[in-house]
Amino acid sequence: MVSKFLLCVLAAASGLPQHEPETTESDTIVSGTPSELLTAPDDQNRISVHSTMFGLGSVRHLDTYLSPLNYKGEQLEFLHETLRPSRRSNLSIQTIWQANLSQASNEAGKRNLIGGGVTFDLGLHYNWHPQFLPGLRLMIGGLAGADVGFLYHTRNGNNPVQALASMRLSASIAATYDFHIGKRRFAARYQGDFPMIGLMFSPQYGQSYYEIFSLGHYDHNLVFTYPGNAPSMRHIVSLDIPIGHTTLRASYLCDMRQTNVNSLRHHSYTHAFMIGWVRRLARIRD
Amino acid sequence: MSATFRYIRERYKSFLKVLFATACTLLLGSCVSEEQFEDTPQGNFEALWKIIDEHYCFLTYKKDTLGLDWDEVHTRYSNRLSTDMNRSQLFEVLADMLSELRDGHVNLYAAHDLSRYWSWYEDYPSNFNQDLQDEYLGKSYLIASSLQYRILEDNIGYVVCQSFSSGLGDGNISEVLNYLRLCNGIIIDVRENGGGSLENAERLASHFTNESLLVGYLQHKTGIGHDDFSSMTAEYLEPSDGVRWQKNAIVLTNRHCYSATNAFVRDMKQCAKVTVLGDNTGGGSGMPFFSELPNGWSVRFSACPMFDADGNQIEFGIQPDINVQLDSADVASGHDTLIEAARRLLASHND
Structure with missing residues (x-):
């Protein structure tokens, strides 16, 4: 039998379990918390969970190629995540797009540093449902990711910018817990990602971008990274809150990126509070 | 689920456990930071x-x-x-x-x-007089970006370049050289040129060679030690795709030729039909970087040393092929000793 796929977008109208799902043949099985949806029976689990969040937070930059001083400032964050279960196993596939823009000042109050970047991660997690605590789902897996970005120092001459580019494989753990408050069902979630191995671009200690890009002189500009020279991590804690027919997601993002390569030290510490919404897309076979 | 898949999954879990333990240890004990000084x-x-x-x-x-x-x-x-x-x-x-x-x-x-x-x-004679240069340029000279140029009475092209800071394109240079194409020679006067963009300097020099030339070497620091340097990387001057000057050319220099102009003179000295005439250049062969202090003051310093084609330092300047000093008697009579010497030299080449 030829299958036909319907794509049901159930964002605001999807509802969470405070409303009993009014199911029909065409728009069934699309309510519930992300954890429930991802663990629904096999013939029902073709649902992917999409969240989009915007946030504002604090950032601390250090990049000794540009300046030996610490910089503090504000950072705008955008994060879009898709979580999609595998059809016939306990695996789930995750994609994360993260973008940020920041401006920072040094201790002297000079607002000299502007930063920005985009990060993409593609993850695969094994899902485990412990019997001792219904509603809890534990995930363990890995992410393959890449990011590009920049730090621009407005007062520097031949070293005005640091280009940030890297690829990495990260270990990842996550836990989701569904719980009730009254008749409303909430979902709390934590995810921690820990880069393990990767490659990154870096100028050599005193090398100018003129030498790299105009003259084509390369000197250890592609560096192997591991926790010893790039001890980084990202933590996301979120709470899904049912409000009317909408699911809001409130998150705290802790993004700690550090590198110490070519005798150049870099860190960007971000703490951001984010808010957004969750949508569920269902593909239903007739 | 196949046994193989289960085996791989278990191995992967064990691997992750080790990695997590390593990561936690390293993350807790390795904050990447830099020593910060107080604003005192x-x-x-x-x-x-x-x-x-x-x-x-x-x-x-x-x-x-x-x-x-x-x-x-x-x-x-x-x-x-x-x-x-x-x-x-x-x-x-x-x-x-x-x-x-x-x-x-x-x-x-x-x-x-x-x-x-x-x-x-x-601390050195300037070997330059602005009023005299203005007289040689006259009032009807042409301007192509940072190049001012005209044809002197003895059919010698005279080009003044007092800065490499502003944009100087191949089109500008080709237009200038095309305009001067019937001249018997050309004088490139870079006196008082304190530098600017290395790319502009290299671009101008590239119109005076028909082949790739080894013009020098470049290094950069690889660590905090005073002697932590990369190997010397050769720098080549590639011929321009635009108009290339095929006749004799003379570059006029003084002690105020610095930084990118120092590099320009270095490059031009390797070109076959180019003679450098005047005084030593001022030097300045370290490509500068910037940094800053806790109180917000900025500091500029030399970060990447450049060398000539023989691997010699040129931080303290480059000697001309022909040393000519501005003579006060010539100035009094309205003549620039260096320009006149260059004109005579170009005339002798054509004899």
Whole structure:
């Protein structure tokens, strides 16, 4: 039998379990918390969970190629995540797009540093449902990711910018817990990602971008990274809150990126509070 | 689920456990940071001394040639500090300390002042007279970006380039050389040109060679040690795709030729039909980087040394092929000794 796929977008109208799902043949099985949806029976689990969040937070930059001083400032964050279960196993596939823009000042109050970047991660997690605590789902897996970005120092001459580019494989753990408050069902979630191995671009200690890009002189500009020279991590804690027919997601993002390569030290510490919404897309076979 | 898949999954889990343990240990104990100094006279002094100590590229070279001992400089100037000194007094101490480097690429930028070392040209004859140059250019000269040019009475092309800072394209240069194509020779006057973009300097030089030329070498620091340098990487001057000058050319220099202009003269000296005439250039072969102090002052310093085609330092300038000094008697009679010498030389080449 030829299958036909319907794509049901159930964002605001999807509802969470405070409303009993009014199911029909065409728009069934699309309510519930992300954890429930991802663990629904096999013939029902073709649902992917999409969240989009915007946030504002604090950032601390250090990049000794540009300046030996610490910089503090504000950072705008955008994060879009898709979580999609595998059809016939306990695996789930995750994609994360993260973008940020920041401006920072040094201790002297000079607002000299502007930063920005985009990060993409593609993850695969094994899902485990412990019997001792219904509603809890534990995930363990890995992410393959890449990011590009920049730090621009407005007062520097031949070293005005640091280009940030890297690829990495990260270990990842996550836990989701569904719980009730009254008749409303909430979902709390934590995810921690820990880069393990990767490659990154870096100028050599005193090398100018003129030498790299105009003259084509390369000197250890592609560096192997591991926790010893790039001890980084990202933590996301979120709470899904049912409000009317909408699911809001409130998150705290802790993004700690550090590198110490070519005798150049870099860190960007971000703490951001984010808010957004969750949508569920269902593909239903007739 | 196949047994193989289960085996791989278990192995992967074990691997992740090890990685997590390693990561947690490393993350907890390895915060990547840099020593921060307080915004006090002592803190700013130490920050500046350390920036130069770890990043400045001529400490060993100037120790060998000038006897500069950067540790001794620290001792001597730290004795001039006091906790109650004001901003201007601190600036004076820091500026004096930087002047020990004798480098025109080293500056301290504060809101109220700019420290500098300009002895590389102030202590020498200028070999240049602006009024005379204006007379040679006349009033009907042409301007192509940073190039001012005309044809002199003896059919010699005269091109003035006083800066490499503004954009100078291949189109500009080709237009100039095309205009001068019937001249018997060309004079490129870069006196008083204090530098600018290396790319502009290289672009202009590329119109005077028909083949790829080894013009010098470049290094950069690879660590905080005074002698931590990369290997010397060759720099080649590639011929331009635009109009290329096939006749004789003379480059006029004085002590004010610095930085990118120093590199331009270095490149031109390798071109077959080019003669450099005038005084030594001022030098300035360290490509400058910037950094900053806890109080917000910026500091510029030489970071990447450049060398000539024989691997020699050119920080203190390049000797001309023909040394000619401006004669005061010539000036009094309205003649520029260097321009006249260049005209005679070009005329003799055509004889």
